[in-house]
Amino acid sequence: xxxxxxxxxxxxxVGEHWDIGLRDLAYAAIHDAVEDAGGLKPQSLFVGNMLxxxxxxxAHVAVLVADFAGLxxxxxxxxxxxxxxxxxxxxxxxxxxxxxFVDVALVVGxxxxxxxxxxxxxxxxxxxGDADFEAVQGVTPAAQAALLMKRxxxxxxxxxxxxxxxxxxxxxxxxxxxxxxxxxxxxxxxxAKAEMVSDPLNMFDMAPNADGAAAVLLTRRELLPSxxxxxLVKVAGSGASSDTLALHDRKDMLxxxxxxxxxxxxxxxxxLTLDGIDxxxxxxxxxxxxxxxxxxVGFAIKGSGWKLAxxxxxxxxxxxxxATMGGMKARGFTGGAxxxxxxxxxxxxxxxxxxxxxxxxxxxxxxxxxxxPASTSVSxxxxxxxxx
Amino acid sequence: xxxxxxxxxxxxxVGEHWDIGLRDLAYAAIHDAVEDAGGLKPQSLFVGNMLxxxxxxxAHVAVLVADFAGLxxxxxxxxxxxxxxxxxxxxxxxxxxxxxFVDVALVVGxxxxxxxxxxxxxxxxxxxGDADFEAVQGVTPAAQAALLMKRxxxxxxxxxxxxxxxxxxxxxxxxxxxxxxxxxxxxxxxxAKAEMVSDPLNMFDMAPNADGAAAVLLTRRELLPSxxxxxLVKVAGSGASSDTLALHDRKDMLxxxxxxxxxxxxxxxxxLTLDGIDxxxxxxxxxxxxxxxxxxVGFAIKGSGWKLAxxxxxxxxxxxxxATMGGMKARGFTGGAxxxxxxxxxxxxxxxxxxxxxxxxxxxxxxxxxxxPASTSVSxxxxxxxxx
Numbered sequence: 001x002x003x004x005x006x007x008x009x010x011x012x013x014v015g016e017h018w019d020i021g022l023r024d025l026a027y028a029a030i031h032d033a034v035e036d037a038g039g040l041k042p043q044s045l046f047v048g049n050m051l052x053x054x055x056x057x058x059a060h061v062a063v064l065v066a067d068f069a070g071l072x073x074x075x076x077x078x079x080x081x082x083x084x085x086x087x088x089x090x091x092x093x094x095x096x097x098x099x100x101f102v103d104v105a106l107v108v109g110x111x112x113x114x115x116x117x118x119x120x121x122x123x124x125x126x127x128x129g130d131a132d133f134e135a136v137q138g139v140t141p142a143a144q145a146a147l148l149m150k151r152x153x154x155x156x157x158x159x160x161x162x163x164x165x166x167x168x169x170x171x172x173x174x175x176x177x178x179x180x181x182x183x184x185x186x187x188x189x190x191x192a193k194a195e196m197v198s199d200p201l202n203m204f205d206m207a208p209n210a211d212g213a214a215a216v217l218l219t220r221r222e223l224l225p226s227x228x229x230x231x232l233v234k235v236a237g238s239g240a241s242s243d244t245l246a247l248h249d250r251k252d253m254l255x256x257x258x259x260x261x262x263x264x265x266x267x268x269x270x271x272l273t274l275d276g277i278d279x280x281x282x283x284x285x286x287x288x289x290x291x292x293x294x295x296x297v298g299f300a301i302k303g304s305g306w307k308l309a310x311x312x313x314x315x316x317x318x319x320x321x322x323a324t325m326g327g328m329k330a331r332g333f334t335g336g337a338x339x340x341x342x343x344x345x346x347x348x349x350x351x352x353x354x355x356x357x358x359x360x361x362x363x364x365x366x367x368x369x370x371x372x373p374a375s376t377s378v379s380x381x382x383x384x385x386x387x388x
Numbered sequence: 389x390x391x392x393x394x395x396x397x398x399x400x401x402v403g404e405h406w407d408i409g410l411r412d413l414a415y416a417a418i419h420d421a422v423e424d425a426g427g428l429k430p431q432s433l434f435v436g437n438m439l440x441x442x443x444x445x446x447a448h449v450a451v452l453v454a455d456f457a458g459l460x461x462x463x464x465x466x467x468x469x470x471x472x473x474x475x476x477x478x479x480x481x482x483x484x485x486x487x488x489f490v491d492v493a494l495v496v497g498x499x500x501x502x503x504x505x506x507x508x509x510x511x512x513x514x515x516x517g518d519a520d521f522e523a524v525q526g527v528t529p530a531a532q533a534a535l536l537m538k539r540x541x542x543x544x545x546x547x548x549x550x551x552x553x554x555x556x557x558x559x560x561x562x563x564x565x566x567x568x569x570x571x572x573x574x575x576x577x578x579x580a581k582a583e584m585v586s587d588p589l590n591m592f593d594m595a596p597n598a599d600g601a602a603a604v605l606l607t608r609r610e611l612l613p614s615x616x617x618x619x620l621v622k623v624a625g626s627g628a629s630s631d632t633l634a635l636h637d638r639k640d641m642l643x644x645x646x647x648x649x650x651x652x653x654x655x656x657x658x659x660l661t662l663d664g665i666d667x668x669x670x671x672x673x674x675x676x677x678x679x680x681x682x683x684x685v686g687f688a689i690k691g692s693g694w695k696l697a698x699x700x701x702x703x704x705x706x707x708x709x710x711a712t713m714g715g716m717k718a719r720g721f722t723g724g725a726x727x728x729x730x731x732x733x734x735x736x737x738x739x740x741x742x743x744x745x746x747x748x749x750x751x752x753x754x755x756x757x758x759x760x761p762a763s764t765s766v767s768x769x770x771x772x773x774x775x776x
Contacts, residue, residue, distance in 0.1 A: 021520065045630075053441040057511075058519040060470040060633060063763045067633045073649060075628035076764065077476045078468040082448040088465045092480060099487025123445075131446040132409065240463035242433075245448060245455045261461060375451045376464065 003385065004097050004235045007104075007224060008037025008217035009344040014181045014332035016114050017211040022056055023068035025213035026110040030069045033106070033215035038225040040217055042106035044075040044096055048089030049110055050082060050336035054124035056115040065108060075102075082128035083285060085109070086339025087240075087369025087378030090216065094235050094380070097218045104223065107343075110213040111335030121209060128372050130246040142206055144247055144373060145286035146198035152254055152288055153200060156303035160200070164191040165309025166287040167204035170323045173316065174330025176356035177345075181210050181332035205287040210332030214340035216347070221385075231351040236364070237272070237381035239265025245375050254303075256289075258377035259296035259368060266366070266379040274298050277381070278362040279321040279349060281342040283370035284328045293368060294322075321359045324349060339369030339378065350384040391773065392485050392623045395492075395612060396425025396605035397732045402569045402720035404502050405599040410444055411456035413601035414498040418457045421494070421603035426613040428605055430494035432463040432484055436477030437498055438470055438724035442512035444503040453496060463490075470516035471673060473497065474727025475628075475757025475766030478604065482623050482768070485606045492611065495731075498601040499723030509597060516760050518634040530594060532635055532761060533674035534586035540642055540676060541588060544691035548588070552579040553697025554675040555592035558711045561704065562718025564744035565733075569598050569720035593675040598720030602728035604735070609773075619739040624752070625660070625769035627653025635761050642691075644677075646765035647684035647756060654754070654767040662686050665769070666750040667709040667737060668702075669730040671758035672716045681756060682710075709747045712737060727757030727766065738772040 010032030012025055026047070034040065047062040058064060062076035081088040086109035093105035113121060126135040129144070152158065167186060174180040186204070194202040218235065241261035247253050267273070280299070284290040291305035299320050300308050308314050314322040325331060325345040334341060346365040348354050362384065369378045398420030400413055414435070422428065435450040446452060450464035467477040474497035481493035501509060514523040517532070540546065555574060562568040574592070582590040606623065629649035635641050655661070668687070672678040679693035687708050688696050696702050702710040713719060713733040722729060734753040736742050756767045 044628075051441070051447065053439070053515050054447075056519055057515050057523060059439065059442075059468060059515040060517070060759055060763065062469065063630045063633045063759065064518065066630045067637070067763075072631055073629055073645070076469070076630035077480070077628070080447060080466040080468055081450065081464070092465070095484055095487055095489055098489070099483055101483055101486070127441050127445050127447040129448070130452065131444055135445060240432075240465070241461055242451045242454045242464035243460055245451045249455070257461070371448055371451065375448065375455075 003221040008033040011214040014212040026065040029213040029215035046089040048086035048336040081376040082371030084369040084371035084376040085336035109337030109340030113209040146201040149288040163287040170327040170329035174326025180326040207328035207333035212334035232385035236383040237266035237269035256296040256374035262377040262379040281367040342367040391609040396421040399602040402600040414453040417601040417603035434477040434481040436474035436724040469764040470759030472757040472759035472764040473724035497725030497728030501597040534589035537676040551675040558715040558717035562714025568714040595716035595721035600722035620773040624771040625654035625657035644684040644762035650765040650767040669755040730755035
């Protein structure tokens, strides 16, 4: 099969963009991605969006974006899988290009949290759970993550500050990322004193909701412009999986089956084992998610994912660098854009352009996007290609 | 390229299912589709849904559906393109199977309008337009269609009852469709006396919002079970296109560019001209949409689409039979399920199982799904395959 490459990338600063709408955010990312790709024109647009129908009273987002970007005529479709919407849109774009049906696909993730405030955001986020059996009881994603974290800490005797390493690493890596929402390193004492959101989950165990858009332009290698300048990055593997929507229906809620299955599918496609993965962009919406993903993918045995954060293994020079540009904790959680930010950041790493955040000799990066408590998981492996 | 066939179909009755939820509706259609396909197991699920985040406070619908159907583990993603969500989901499923990445794809359309009532439904429907420039002014899809119809009638000097033929044909064809919401033929006098919704658009110029789910199971021909019994129907062509989200941004609002482009792409893929199309399932959410689609696809010249309804050409024995099982007008408009209902009904026609509604010697059917005022259009051509 022909190589599907990431020809261009774009991203906006992540933060509270009170005065910028969905369409403007998306366009900024598209503009940069198209320019970065040397002007390649897409035929299809796949938009990852999670909550605009509730946050912004706007459905049909893909057409809103295509229209404002002057792309009238092209195919435009919105892909939704809760927090994994960005990863799912990337996968649809990848399938379209790999299949030969589409030559150039534009994948855009966009979310605008600040169109709502306070309880309106929590209500919108709760729609990603089971409306009839979870949301109606008032279970928000954060409350649910806290229950998961409490059970994990009890089961595996994790100390109170056991999860601190996830936030410390993310914030340390966010400092040099000019698009990150938080660019300030934090100390262990800050984590220890942080306000509780839902015991035992504190303010630093959870990523901030933020506005942002990210875009990647996918094409087949042979279709790149002759003057193409960027180091080549390939989408080498792709996998997706779903589990029960509600956490209470799982046989074992402390193992993220979908994270295991989707990463396994992507690795199998590449013919890669864990040793070959140079960095891992997990879905650290909550620190407990990061720990469970490290275990599900296989970097740690069950109950010990948190130790990789505590002992520095997930640092830029550790055995498996994670959240290398700040992750969701420091960059910000951009809803349906989150999975596309992962792809953009991984591409920067694989191009060798991550500067202070560069993972040395990065050749394969694993990115993983989750929807709900891993009710959906979409994994991709991006690969640096050697060039003549 | 290998043939992608519709191995199984399923649909629920269309109507007001006050006591049945999203997941139950979807499951009923899936059950029938899997059984019809001889038990084929899908690896990927593409759900077309338009408004559940607002109507049912439920996002992440694909996982809700996969979970309830006992399909945990499979890829599950929601595809949204307003009223074209069903057509767009069908296209994603088709691309996944045609590409070889997926062997069996399940495409489900589902919508549950009765989770909201009255203004709540109008508010939800308005999210499919431009939130900042249309919905905020109170423009609902029906009000917009009325403006379009008024302009058309003025421009082409259409008499007051010029659109009656669309409703009369749909209702006549709905009588024998046991899944249709309205199974009663109407007379011209009834149309003439109908209550206005938004002048000149009356109650019979518009399809009723309704609950329902439809499903098709797609696979490659060689993967069909050895005991497969149904006549073979192939997805022969597929095309999609987008236009401005807001009607006021069109150069010519009386020509549906996307309907022209998407149908053209699908026909080009098959190598088919208009003469070869035996019936057309249009997106008759509004009678004016039906007229404009007949013109955009090429069955009528500009300004004369309504005449095909007035002179009986769209009847079952006419030159281009439309809404052959009642269309959206009589079957009901099922939101993100509408495009999948079209695929199910076209398959029944092509299998030769449409009984009283059978289009004689039907070999090629064109189905077209619209989002907004053709801001999105997705077209497919289904083909009856000759068997040994």
